[in-house]
Amino acid sequence: MFFKLLKFVILSRFSKQILAFMLVLLVWALFISSKTGSSSAVYYYYGPALIAVFLILPVLSGGIAVLKSDRDFLFTLPLKRSELALSLFVVQMLSFGLIIIYVLGYSFSSISSVLPYALIDFIALILVITSLGPITYTLKLGWRVLVAILMALLPLSAFAGFPFSPAGIYTGHPLYADITSVVLAVITVPLAFRSLSRVDLDLMKTFTRYTSGDVKRVRKFSGMSPTKAIFAVNFFIVEVSGRMNSLGSGGSYRSGRFRLSRGVLVSAIIAGVYYYLLTYRLKLPLHSQEIALFIFSIYSVIFIMFFTMGVLGNERLWLGFMTRNPTRYLRDIVVAKSLSIATLLSPLAIANFLIALGGDEQALNLGLFLLVVIPSLLIIVVYLSAFLYPLQIKEELSMPGQLNLRQMGTLLPALPAWILVTISFAVLENGLPSLAILITVTTTILFALIAIALIYSDSFGKRVIDKLVTSGFV
Amino acid sequence: MERSTLPPSIEMNGVSKYYGDFQALKNLSFKLEPGERCALLGPNGAGKTTTLKILVGLLSPSSGEAKIGDFSPSSEDSRRMMGYLPDDASPYRTFSVRENMEYIGALRGIDDVSDKVDRLLDSLQLREYEKSKVGRLSRGNVQKLAIALAIIHDPSVLLLDEPLNYLDIPTQETVIEYLKNLNSTQLVSTHIMEVATRLTDKVIMISRGTFVWSGTLEELKRLGKEGEPIERIVARMLTDVL
Ligand SMILES: Nc1ncnc2c1ncn2[C@@H]1O[C@H](COP(=O)(O)OP(=O)(O)OP(=O)(O)O)[C@@H](O)[C@H]1O
Ligand SMILES: [Mg+2]
Numbered sequence: 001m002f003f004k005l006l007k008f009v010i011l012s013r014f015s016k017q018i019l020a021f022m023l024v025l026l027v028w029a030l031f032i033s034s035k036t037g038s039s040s041a042v043y044y045y046y047g048p049a050l051i052a053v054f055l056i057l058p059v060l061s062g063g064i065a066v067l068k069s070d071r072d073f074l075f076t077l078p079l080k081r082s083e084l085a086l087s088l089f090v091v092q093m094l095s096f097g098l099i100i101i102y103v104l105g106y107s108f109s110s111i112s113s114v115l116p117y118a119l120i121d122f123i124a125l126i127l128v129i130t131s132l133g134p135i136t137y138t139l140k141l142g143w144r145v146l147v148a149i150l151m152a153l154l155p156l157s158a159f160a161g162f163p164f165s166p167a168g169i170y171t172g173h174p175l176y177a178d179i180t181s182v183v184l185a186v187i188t189v190p191l192a193f194r195s196l197s198r199v200d201l202d203l204m205k206t207f208t209r210y211t212s213g214d215v216k217r218v219r220k221f222s223g224m225s226p227t228k229a230i231f232a233v234n235f236f237i238v239e240v241s242g243r244m245n246s247l248g249s250g251g252s253y254r255s256g257r258f259r260l261s262r263g264v265l266v267s268a269i270i271a272g273v274y275y276y277l278l279t280y281r282l283k284l285p286l287h288s289q290e291i292a293l294f295i296f297s298i299y300s301v302i303f304i305m306f307f308t309m310g311v312l313g314n315e316r317l318w319l320g321f322m323t324r325n326p327t328r329y330l331r332d333i334v335v336a337k338s339l340s341i342a343t344l345l346s347p348l349a350i351a352n353f354l355i356a357l358g359g360d361e362q363a364l365n366l367g368l369f370l371l372v373v374i375p376s377l378l379i380i381v382v383y384l385s386a387f388l389y390p391l392q393i394k395e396e397l398s399m400p401g402q403l404n405l406r407q408m409g410t411l412l413p414a415l416p417a418w419i420l421v422t423i424s425f426a427v428l429e430n431g432l433p434s435l436a437i438l439i440t441v442t443t444t445i446l447f448a449l450i451a452i453a454l455i456y457s458d459s460f461g462k463r464v465i466d467k468l469v470t471s472g473f474v
Numbered sequence: 475m476e477r478s479t480l481p482p483s484i485e486m487n488g489v490s491k492y493y494g495d496f497q498a499l500k501n502l503s504f505k506l507e508p509g510e511r512c513a514l515l516g517p518n519g520a521g522k523t524t525t526l527k528i529l530v531g532l533l534s535p536s537s538g539e540a541k542i543g544d545f546s547p548s549s550e551d552s553r554r555m556m557g558y559l560p561d562d563a564s565p566y567r568t569f570s571v572r573e574n575m576e577y578i579g580a581l582r583g584i585d586d587v588s589d590k591v592d593r594l595l596d597s598l599q600l601r602e603y604e605k606s607k608v609g610r611l612s613r614g615n616v617q618k619l620a621i622a623l624a625i626i627h628d629p630s631v632l633l634l635d636e637p638l639n640y641l642d643i644p645t646q647e648t649v650i651e652y653l654k655n656l657n658s659t660q661l662v663s664t665h666i667m668e669v670a671t672r673l674t675d676k677v678i679m680i681s682r683g684t685f686v687w688s689g690t691l692e693e694l695k696r697l698g699k700e701g702e703p704i705e706r707i708v709a710r711m712l713t714d715v716l
């Protein structure tokens with residue numbers, strides 16, 4: 001019975017292809033890690049930073065891999081609570097936990113001298129990462145941010161020489177690292193099981209608790225022109241939608257919003273710190289900037305996913321799209337969102353341009369990537385997702401469907417962007433700065449042009465809308 | 475708010491629609507004269523929703539043409555006149571009730587949105603949920619909000635897909651009253667005869683994407699035997715085509 005349940009729970013969430021794909025990636029990561037030489041100075045930054053990312057991810061995305069149909073059908077069956085919890089835990093592990101192996105797999109060789117410790121550390125961390133989602137999914141956003149910050153500080157404290165960091169494995173404290181990770185796992189796993197074994201009750205509670213849930217400040221649109229109203233919603237407010245559909249992460253659907261002005265303030269502070277560190281503190285060797293870029297590109301996928309998921313998913317064809325020419329409405333919201341992201345990232349881009357003026361050409365790359373390529377990618381990914389995986393979000397807290405390869409396909413446009421940016425880095429490293437700049441600028445223009453072409457193509461816009469209507473958008 | 479001008483007509487002219495290989499509508503034609511209120515009747519899968527989506531310009535017909543007055547459904551002019559309520563309508567989920575209404579009002583270019591919203595909130599008994607997020611509303615209240623959003627700009631053409639779904643009886647009465655007082659041409663899709671008789675005076679029946687019959691409710695009743703319930707007459711007519 002348990003295995004039947006487990007199989008059902010897994011297959012209702014992941015398509016078989018994606019499971020196979022995950023397996024292939026896993027083998028690939030281990031293969032790469034066995035081939036690459038160790039470069040401890042690089043992994044010193046890389047390991048802890050990535051562990052931090054993966055500890056934050058499940059907390060922020062409020063991840064719990066429960067489907068709407070679970071609530072309606074599965075949870076109403078007479079199942080043993082413990083079996084249900086265990087199945088959900090395994091799914092959760094597939095969604096969030098395994099992701100760490102892909103990336104940390106690459107750094108295995110650098111810690112091969114402490115391999116037994118590393119294995120214990122990673123297994124414990126996988127359990128912790130798996131558990132964080134179920135533990136935190138009912139928390140309010142503010143609390144989740146707090147937990148996320150704590151979870152990020154733990155691995156990052158390794159940089160400050162703190163021995164009891166789960167990332168201590170990279171900084172010469174393998175035993176202490178293991179102790180911390182195991183203790184964390186011992187605390188979090190039972191909590192996660194408790195949470196999962198009553199996920200149905202909790203979900204019911206979260207649904208009923210908010211039945212009279214009010215918005216804090218009712219926004220006024222009275223007296224606004226249509227275009228102004230569109231910008232008020234899509235530009236001045238930044239909407240982040242959880243359910244990462246990047247590799248391996250499932251989880252519920254969540255959304256939150258914040259004012260663009262606040263976001264810019266935060267990113268300006270980060271940009272200031274970044275500028276200070278890079279100009280006055282850290283003189284990173286060229287090679288480690290490649291690693292920085294790699295980490296950076298992982299962040300940017302996550303970033304793009306968080307920002308694109310809701311763009312179409314939260315739209316309503318019978319409302320906004322009916323008030324003007326639908327293709328024009330589509331263009332208006334997508335342009336507003338894209339400009340919004342560009343504005344949000346602009347302080348970071350400016351910091352990079354300043355660094356570039358100071359003589360570090362690579363920063364130009366990052367600056368353009370932030371200011372132009374990511375906002376363009378947002379447009380491209382939104383349009384592509386309409387064709388590959390149109391998914392309207394009608395309910396919070398439950399995943400609208402199974403995770404499959406098609407969905408990941410929407411991320412493919414990000415790939416050429418990274419490849420081109422990486423080539424530009426590589427060329428630069430070989431001492432050809434002018435060629436590097438040429439590649440960078442070409443990449444930027446290319447992506448901007450594709451985005452603009454998509455927006456302004458009326459026939460393409462029509463096809464997008466047709467696709468949305470026939471795939472059941474209301 | 476009486477309009478002095480006549481509302482536009484609604485017309486389907488030999489419309490066929492394919493979803494891939496599947497033909498959902500087969501050479502469908504009908505016409506609603508200005509100001510007529512008409513029920514679009516048909517069993518599940520008959521093509522009612524498809525018909526409405528074509529009439530509001532969200533789907534384009536594979537062949538044939540649909541017209542709102544003199545305009546094509548996708549034109550700016552017809553969009554301005556049309557109010558559309560889809561089946562299973564869901565408003566912007568992360569907005570509150572009031573935000574939904576003000577946003578759509580602003581997009582529709584209504585000057586005094588705030589007043590209009592206040593009036594609708596009161597007449598549909600949504601006032602106490604004004605600040606509630608849509609995601610937290612009961613299904614019936616969502617439907618009320620959806621109706622409000624469909625009629626916020628006083629459309630002169632209304633295309634409603636199962637409008638009374640989920641509504642309690644008092645609210646049904648309110649909505650029926652409200653819709654009857656609008657000066658507009660209305661096409662209401664339903665498979666519930668009761669809804670048709672309450673909301674409209676004419677009936678268009680379709681089945682499997684084909685036109686079956688159209689006429690007034692009186693004519694429909696006369697087709698049956700003395701005292702035969704209208705549901706039975708319709709059921710007989712629809713099974714006859716199969
Ligand atoms: N997007 C789609 N792709 C493929 N087939 C579709 C699609 N939408 C509708 N159909 C098919 O077209 C036919 C008509 O569907 P439609 O939704 O218009 O029926 P309906 O009369 O509204 O039915 P109901 O009373 O159940 O709402 C059905 O057989 C349906 O399966
Ligand atoms: Mg229908």
